Amino acid sequence: MTSVMKNEVQMKGKFHYQLSGWKYSTGIRVLLFLLLAFGFYVSLYAKLVPQVYDIVLGTTSEKTIYAPRQIENAIATEQAKEDAAKRVQPVYRIVNLKNDTLIDAIYDKLLQINADEEVKFDDKVSIYRRVIPQLISDLENDSIKSLRASGQYNVPLLEQIQTALAEQQYQLPEESYFKLPRMTKEDLAAMRPVTKDIVAKLMNDQILDAQTVRAKVAELVNTSNLTKNTSREMVTEIARVVITPNKFFDQKGTDDAKGQARENVKPVYINKNDVLVKVGDMITEEIYARLDKLELLKDKANYLPQFGLSILAALLSLVVFMFVKQSSLPIKYNNSQLVMLILIFLINVISMKIISLVQNLDYPYIGYLAPTALGTILIAILLDAPLAFVSSVLFSLMASIIFNTEHTLLFDFRYGLVSLVICFSAVFTIQRASQRATILKAGLMIAFFSMLTITSMLLMEDHFQQKEALISLSFAAAGGLLTVVFVIGLLPFFEVAFGILSPLKLVELSNPNHPLLRKLLTETPGTYHHSVMVGNLSEAAAESIGADGLLCRVGSYYHDIGKTKRPSYFIENQTNIENPHDRIDPNLSKSIIIAHPRDGVEMLKDYKMPKPIRDIAEQHHGTTLLHYFYHKAMKQAEEEGSDKEIREEDFRYPGPKAQSKEAAIVGIADSVEAAVRSLRNPTLEQIDSMVHKIIKSRLDDGQFNECDITLKELDKIAKTLNETLLGIFHSRIEYPSELAPKKSGT
Incomplete structure (x- = not known):
């Protein structure tokens, strides 16, 4: 060089x-x-950080502010809860106070006292004034105790029951106390069932106001089977005494129902992008608090x-x-x-x-x-x-x-x-x-x-x-x-x-209708065939080591495109013509040969081909030696007796050496294809020897020093090239197993 x-x-x-x-x-x-x-x-x-605004309480907004995310409208939610609580009806409890027991107690006492002839009439009147109210009071107290012991009624409700019973208690008229001692045993026996029937019928309804229900007693008594007026009158009064309210307002139950109604109200939300503040709106405390909750205030960011x-x-x-x-x-x-x-x-x-x-x-x-x-x-x-x-x-x-x-x-x-x-x-x-x-x-x-x-x-x-x-x-x-x-x-x-050379782009570049490939086919058919063969070999070798096989194939198609400038100076295109190198100086031959990578790169640049394709064209020979012309020059100098030094460096390609695995593989496949093609009847042993010799020669010459290819990968490449070449030249290879029968004459 x-x-x-x-x-x-x-x-x-x-x-x-x-x-x-x-x-x-x-x-x-x-x-x-x-x-x-x-x-x-x-x-x-x-999406994740809310925008903030310079807002002052009591001023008007200078812009419309939208909700950056969904947020609960606390005031509207609270109003909805209050509305739901207002719609709750008062809660009442129905309580059975055992009125039948009171009826029996009164009639039993009447039978007992009226049957005692030793008690004077006036004494009986006095006894009834005292005993009947006491019976009513005792029954009410016993009922309250029983309700409290059951644990089913809250204290405010029990107090409400006691108050209602006291307020609505019926007082017997004074004349009734004078009539009761005169009731005979037979009268009382007839009166008891009528009283029970009337009370049971009236108490079967829900009674909030006992006075209203007591007004219905007289009508029911008049339709009974009692014939004596006194008996009817006394049944009317006793029934009125026994009838009490059985429906009571439950304050705690009402409060609980309202609380449950509040809890059942779903929160009212301000949705994302809803208007929080319009331009010109006054910034009230409510709006300010809402903006603060949304973290939209600049001073509270x-x-x-x-x-x-x-x-x-x-x-x-x-x-x-x-x-x-x-x-x-x-x-x-x-x-x-x-x-x-x-x-x-x-x-x-x-x-x-x-x-x-x-x-x-x-x-x-x-x-x-x-x-x-x-x-x-x-x-x-x-x-x-x-x-x-x-x-x-x-x-x-x-x-x-x-x-x-x-x-x-x-x-x-x-x-x-x-x-x-x-x-x-x-x-x-x-x-x-x-x-x-x-x-x-x-x-x-x-x-x-x-x-x-x-x-x-x-x-x-x-x-x-x-x-x-x-x-x-x-x-x-x-x-x-x-x-x-x-x-x-x-x-x-x-x-x-x-x-970037994507697989899609590589497939497009492999189209035979590409101008450069058409030029290669029409002007240098031998080189075109050689390039296709190199593409087959290099693709298989690259895929065996995980390199880009498609890049190797397409790069092989273009690697010798520079030969189209002087096609007749390359042996694969010298069909039925004289080799022009036989008539020129080996130094000139060398210059022509080593120029084809550089010429190819220039042509590829003119057609705006991707850099990986240009790199393969430029690097596939690396800095290898042109052995034939080097030895020819030495022989010529020896014959002429010239003292001029023939340097090996002057007969090497200018490089650079292969910078990638793909460029190294194409270089190996290029040499292997040319070498095997030169054999007339290649055998398996010859192909294997040739492949290993070429790879070893390039390895010893340092051609792989600048790429990351390994010895193990070179071994895989050699094995794959042997297998691929076996498929290509199978019809021309003599198999030892087939030669044996011929030699034996059978």
Whole structure:
């Protein structure tokens, strides 16, 4: 290599380092993760941190303030409780005071005293004045004691019963005391059942005012079978004495009923987005207290939500950091890919935020329209499927916050669950996507699984409403199609802006109708066939070690595109023509040969081919030696007797060496295909020997020093190349097991 070429390579390397230095800077990486955490914080701020206002009590409001979340209207709730308590009717208790017992006691006493002839008439009158009221009083006291002992009646009720009995007690007329001693045994026997019947009939009703009921006694007595006027008169008076109230007002029961009615009243809420204060409204104490409770006052702002959100944002960013750190993906070191990841997160969150702006309490299910899986699909296609799974969890968590309209909790599990399901289904569908139609398929799967998940939740709800179900399912179906539109629109932008070669882009580049491939086929058919063979070999080898097989195949198609500038100087295109290298100086031949990688890179740049394809074209030869022309130059100098030094460095490719596994594999496959093709009748042993010889030669020459390929992987590559070549040349290989019968003549 000349000193001028060396300086050119050094300058290019220095310039490349200056351009790409930020891509691998630790400081930049830290800043990017801080930026990611800040993005999480900003995107969730409006949902988790209430806005505050500069409000002064007694002044007019300068703006309309809406409720940031649902809150109880304490005054309206208290008024509703009072209204419910007022609607409660007074509670009364029906109490059985055993009036039959009192009737029997009175008639027994009458029979006893009237039958005693030794007691004078006047004495009997005096006895009745004293005994009958005492019997009534004793029965009432016994009844109160019995009720108290039962434990079924509260003390205020017992007091109310005692008071009502005392206030409504009936006093026998004075003349009744003079008539009772004259009642014979037969009279009393006839009077007792009539009295019981009348009292039982009247006491069967609920009696709050005994006086009203006593007025009905005379009518019932007149319809009885008693014939004597005195007997009727005495039955009337005794019945009136015995009749008492049996329905009593229960103050405590009434209070308890009112209390229960208050407890049964559901709180009255101010819903999210309801107007709290209109422009020009006076800030009353009630409004001020309500704003204070909602933490909307600037002078009483609570900064705990900001602190909590900061922790949450840091945790979300930490999840991404830890996954990236423990992975073996290029994003672990490449800040450019990290920038792309942050940009995808930003676009996905913005799309969710836009949908949330039109979401309200009347139509909360608009949230299902959001293309939550947009970011997941882009990450799965452009970066890596496992990273897409982790991102799906974060997107789902954010969706459950952004689309939460009820604010009873920080998260609404419905949107989180639907987002998680559709994101996971999108990753499973989009993996190894090789056609744009796969994105449409992913959109259909998103719509299907979103509708399926929503249906399952609706069926488990207590109140299933058909209208809500139809609206939700419609938004879910539209969300899947919207996701497809955004992905197809954004994918080319990321591919161009970040030089990403997605599987979809690689498949497009492998189309034989691509201008460069048509040029390769028409102008250098031998090189085209060689490139296709190298593509088959390199793809199989790459997949055996987990490298990008599709990139190797497509890179192989373009790796020798530089040969189209001077096709006749390459042996695979020298069909039925003289080899022009036989007539020119080996140094000129060397210059022509080693120029094809550089020419190829220039052509690929003109056609704006992605950098990984250009790198394979530039690096597939590395800095290997052109053995044929090197030895030819030495032989020519020896024959001419020249003293000019023939240096090996001057007959090497300018490089650079392979920087990736894919470039190293294409270089090995390129050499192996050319070497095996030169064999007339290759055998298994020859192919195996040739493959190992080429790999060992490149290994010893240090061609793999700048890529992360391992000896174990080189061994797998050799084994895979042998198997693939066996399939390609099987018709030309002589198998020892088939040769034996021929030699034996059988």
